Amino acid sequence: MKNDMSVLNRILKTKQEEVTERKNRISERDLMSTLLAGRQRLSMRKALEESATGIIAEFKRKSPSGGFIHEAAGVQEVVGGYVRNGAAACSVLTDTDYFGGSLLDLAMARRVSDIPLLRKDFIVDFYQLAEAVAYGADAVLLIAAALSPAQCRELADAAHGLGLEILLEIHREEELEYVSPEMDMVGINNRNLTTFETDIYTSFRLASQVPVACLKVAESGIRAMETVVGLRRLGFRGFLIGEHFMREAQPAQALKNFVGYAD
Numbered sequence: 001m002k003n004d005m006s007v008l009n010r011i012l013k014t015k016q017e018e019v020t021e022r023k024n025r026i027s028e029r030d031l032m033s034t035l036l037a038g039r040q041r042l043s044m045r046k047a048l049e050e051s052a053t054g055i056i057a058e059f060k061r062k063s064p065s066g067g068f069i070h071e072a073a074g075v076q077e078v079v080g081g082y083v084r085n086g087a088a089a090c091s092v093l094t095d096t097d098y099f100g101g102s103l104l105d106l107a108m109a110r111r112v113s114d115i116p117l118l119r120k121d122f123i124v125d126f127y128q129l130a131e132a133v134a135y136g137a138d139a140v141l142l143i144a145a146a147l148s149p150a151q152c153r154e155l156a157d158a159a160h161g162l163g164l165e166i167l168l169e170i171h172r173e174e175e176l177e178y179v180s181p182e183m184d185m186v187g188i189n190n191r192n193l194t195t196f197e198t199d200i201y202t203s204f205r206l207a208s209q210v211p212v213a214c215l216k217v218a219e220s221g222i223r224a225m226e227t228v229v230g231l232r233r234l235g236f237r238g239f240l241i242g243e244h245f246m247r248e249a250q251p252a253q254a255l256k257n258f259v260g261y262a263d
Helices: 006-025 028-033 044-050 075-084 103-111 126-134 149-161 173-178 201-209 225-233 251-260
Strands: 055-059 089-093 117-120 139-143 165-170 185-189 215-219 236-241
Touching: 006 126, 028 126, 044 089, 044 165, 044 185, 044 215, 044 236, 055 075, 055 251, 075 089, 075 103, 075 251, 089 103, 103 117, 117 126, 126 139, 126 149, 139 149, 149 165, 149 173, 165 173, 173 201, 185 201, 185 236, 201 215, 201 225, 225 236
Parallel strands: 055 089, 055 236, 089 117, 117 139, 139 165, 165 185, 185 215, 215 236
Antiparallel strands: none
């Protein structure tokens, strides 16, 4: 945990307490016994490599910086619409206190999705990886700013053991040391987790420093197809877009309109 990240520190403190409370309700052993082991998990990396859009469409109701974005949004309606309108994968926020999500959102999204699902949360414990599998995720987010390099590698190895893929999120040059072969995808977050301010040029600035072999994903602040086109020229294959869609009355229609500009 980094001392200079007050917003992130608050989130992580809450997350540690939340994980402890969840373990007291359902033991790790009991949770492991419920895993959807029979379900063939989908490769998010492969989906992005093969997709014409590369868009990871996100479902989230609120953010720490902006409050509620779309409080009444129904996860099945939105995610089902994302699937029908060209998303390569979907991201589902499962943090409750700061983003208004839940694991139930993930489970409900799984029922209407035949494309890869990313559990987007602040993963700090193996228990959360087991939850991700139990509720239908195909991949999880690991945030460099929230973990040490050793913790990140350990969680990545554990996730792979459960059949999950990893999207490693970085924001600063100093976090490039987290990039390793264990990371299936590398996301450059344009949002500063200290201030939650967004600068789209973060992806442009760091792109050349990420190894060519890594599948690159740009996260946050993408509002125009022109930005996607520019990032594609720098080797990005994935584009995580949430608020731009979720602020609309019909997020799935917003995705359809956005993708239409690619023709």
